[in-house]
Amino acid sequence: MSSLSQKGEAAGGIQSLDTALRVLQTLGLAGKALSLSELSRLCDLPATKVHRYLASFSHSGLVVQNGRSGTYDLGQGAILLGLAALARHDFVNTTADALPGLAEETGLTALLCVWGNSGPTVVRWQRSTSLMVTSLGLGTTLPLLTSATGRVCLSYLPEVVTRHLVESELRRIKRNPNILDDMKASLTGVREFAVAVRERGFASVDGRFIPGLVAIAAPILDWQEQAQAVITLIGTDPRTIEPNSTAHQMLAEFCRAHSIVNQK
DSSP: OOOOHHHHHHHHHHHHHHHHOOOOOHHHSSSSOHHHHHHHHHHTTTTHHHHHHHHHHHHHHHEETTTTOOOEEEEEHHHHHHHHHHOHHHHHHHHHHHHHHHHHHHHHHHEEEEEETTOOOOOOOOEOSSSOOOOOOOOOOOOOOSSSSHHHHHSSSSSHHHHHHHEEEEEEETTGGGGGGTSOOOOOHHHHHHHHHHHHHHHHOOOTTTTTTTTEOOOOOOSSEEEEEEEEEEEEEEGGGGGHHHHHHHHHHHHHHHHHHGGO
């Protein structure tokens, strides 16, 4: 039984609601879409009961069923609920309040991302004055291995947190291994790359992954020197991501100023 259901029952909660929330929590923590049978097994509940809960969650938009596979995943309602919770977090708000200034000073689009159930998630988006066409937006989940944001999460979060997504992405990348010419497409290669990112203090990607766009990212660190959030700058000029660029220096200063580890 999950800690969520145990706490609810101990406090005299509604048992059926505790069970329903356990189903939703299990789906969220899985990090991928699940079939009814998989979710039933993980929750140790009859499939018929799990299906009834999923139907109710689907009506509210918290869960969506994929048409082809029939698997279930978190829906738009869950995303909006998560973003609303994050928006109330003082840590996020403090950093987000300063994001427009960073975008204005650098002339680049600035993102504030935090770790979500499906990986690095955009919770703030500050566009620059320069026109930039991209499908990125609030709620977008970024990959770990092929985005600057993801590479920072990969390097500044415990491996137990990122391992599942890393393995999933490595399986997909094996179909096109040349896409990672700056990282070995293996767990060992990923670990070596993460060490190098921590030594530099930032990560970047060029236009291979999103043609025409470059990005540089750095972490907002807590007292354990783990990433509480990631700030990413996006532009079109390859000089932006050079280690000694003005944008890089401004990003590094911004992240140092907002990191808890530097406020002890």
